[in-house]
Amino acid sequence: DSGVTQTPKHLITATGQRVTLRCSPRSGDLSVYWYQQSLDQGLQFLIQYYNGEERAKGNILERFSAQQFPDLHSELNLSSLELGDSALYFCASRGTSREKLFFGSGTQLSVL
Amino acid sequence: TQLLEQSPQFLSIQEGENLTVYCNSSSVFSSLQWYRQEPGEGPVLLVTVVTGGEVKKLKRLTFQFGDARKDSSLHITAAQPGDTGLYLCAGSWDKIIFGKGTRLHILP
Numbered sequence: 001d002s003g004v005t006q007t008p009k010h011l012i013t014a015t016g017q018r019v020t021l022r023c024s025p026r027s028g029d030l031s032v033y034w035y036q037q038s039l040d041q042g043l044q045f046l047i048q049y050y051n052g053e054e055r056a057k058g059n060i061l062e063r064f065s066a067q068q069f070p071d072l073h074s075e076l077n078l079s080s081l082e083l084g085d086s087a088l089y090f091c092a093s094r095g096t097s098r099e100k101l102f103f104g105s106g107t108q109l110s111v112l
Numbered sequence: 113t114q115l116l117e118q119s120p121q122f123l124s125i126q127e128g129e130n131l132t133v134y135c136n137s138s139s140v141f142s143s144l145q146w147y148r149q150e151p152g153e154g155p156v157l158l159v160t161v162v163t164g165g166e167v168k169k170l171k172r173l174t175f176q177f178g179d180a181r182k183d184s185s186l187h188i189t190a191a192q193p194g195d196t197g198l199y200l201c202a203g204s205w206d207k208i209i210f211g212k213g214t215r216l217h218i219l220p
Contacts, residue, residue: 002154002156004154033208035210041212042200042210042211042212042213043155043200043210043212043213044210045207045208045209045210048207056206056207058207058209090154090155092154100145100157100160101145101155101157101202101208102157103153103154103155103156104154105152105153105154106152106153106154
């Protein structure tokens, strides 16, 4: 158990809809990272937050947004969903080590 | 754009054989990590290498960081079915970027 909790584990929705994925980092970790994993693209970095503030941005679409709340949990919002958004979405948190990420078990999103 | 190329993409070998997988980039890493991911789970860190030329061993796994800190390799000795999984390398710059991984299958 990594200590990172992601909910829900599975999500099935339709094109055009909006969903929210939730992540609770390990106790005490201030950094949260979001990644999207698909078979053809691998693990793609979306966005990073540190103590409530956006720290780095990757290949995140404008239809996607995220935030980190004062209690350090984070949410990834995906809107106007398309078939191609179907993927595994991972959240990871990082403690004092600059490099080591602890990953949650992911949310499998299926857009039908 | 910072890219990490992993090779091979897929590898299927018999139990007991040795294997090496590679991670390459045109950029210099401040550090490089290897993760292993099993189906239905998130990646789990195996090792971090920081110094050019560094070699780290984790039981039957040997990790090497290139002298120029642009490439790395993972060597597995006497592979076992429990080694089956997706092996990912990740490089740290301002972000942590992952390669697409090597999907390893060890046949009993």
